[in-house]
Amino acid sequence: xxxxxxxxxxxxxxxxxKVFSIFEDLGISVDCVATSEVSISVSLxxxxxxxxxx
Numbered sequence: 827x828x829x830x831x832x833x834x835x836x837x838x839x840x841x842x843x844k845v846f847s848i849f850e851d852l853g854i855s856v857d858c859v860a861t862s863e864v865s866i867s868v869s870l871x872x873x874x875x876x877x878x879x880x
Contacts, residue, residue: 831865842866
């Protein structure tokens with residue numbers, strides 16, 4: 827589980843797009859997403875993350 831908390835995302839558009847473009851650039855697949863006004867929680871497959879150097 828990865829939690830990203832930022833008050834910069836409050837009322838802004840494109841914040842999630844930027845976060846997910848980083849995941850795409852790193853080749854990381856997101857399994858599940860939960861959001862609030864100032865946080866994003868994502869579940870990731872640990873075997874795919876720990877098997878490589880980030």
